[in-house]
Amino acid sequence: MLNTTPTLYDDVAEVLISEEQIQQKIAEIGARICTDFAGEQILIVAVLKGALLFLADLIRHIDLPLAIDFLAVSSYGAGTESSGVVRILKDLDETIEHQNVIIVEDIVDSGRTLDYLLRMLRQRNPATLHVCTLLDKRERREIDVPIDYVGFEVPDAFVVGYGLDYAEHYRQLPFIGVLKPEIYE
Numbered sequence: 001m002l003n004t005t006p007t008l009y010d011d012v013a014e015v016l017i018s019e020e021q022i023q024q025k026i027a028e029i030g031a032r033i034c035t036d037f038a039g040e041q042i043l044i045v046a047v048l049k050g051a052l053l054f055l056a057d058l059i060r061h062i063d064l065p066l067a068i069d070f071l072a073v074s075s076y077g078a079g080t081e082s083s084g085v086v087r088i089l090k091d092l093d094e095t096i097e098h099q100n101v102i103i104v105e106d107i108v109d110s111g112r113t114l115d116y117l118l119r120m121l122r123q124r125n126p127a128t129l130h131v132c133t134l135l136d137k138r139e140r141r142e143i144d145v146p147i148d149y150v151g152f153e154v155p156d157a158f159v160v161g162y163g164l165d166y167a168e169h170y171r172q173l174p175f176i177g178v179l180k181p182e183i184y185e
Ligand code: IMP
Pocket: 050, 082, 084, 105, 106, 107, 108, 109, 110, 111, 112, 113, 114, 137, 157, 158, 159, 160, 164, 165, 166
């Protein structure tokens, strides 16, 4: 008998980036970070909650001494647009002074969140400060932000999966996809 139970997968219109493509790319980024920071220690600052899956897979490809810390941010306002006003919901546990910091993000869209975080963290005097994002929605950029490691460039569409949510759902999908339009209605 056919299984007709509705699943999250039924809400997905299109898979933009497959699980295999994501994993392959993460292995490449991890290898680059290992080369770039050979002989050093690094501090990964992951931005909750979207970067969670990316972080977990990425660090398994980084064969260097590393520590992890978390920031939780939210931009004021609901919906699928970043308002540009960033609020820190959870700050780092430790100081970053004199450390090699790599910010790990799920996606850079307008660039406002990252711009805010870069300004904030620079003031704390890290030895180096780099940015690693899984996705780059470059077409939508409003503020020019330096990005050192990019997984994939994505088109101007709202994407979910692999950590990214729509109203807190779909984070657990192992791929990056686009939802069916009726989901947003
Ligand atoms: P920005 O400040 O406009 O660059 O937005 C960054 C944040 O908005 C990301 O860290 C995500 O949390 C969220 N975001 C932007 N685009 C998307 C998307 O397509 N899907 C899910 N979240 C998104």
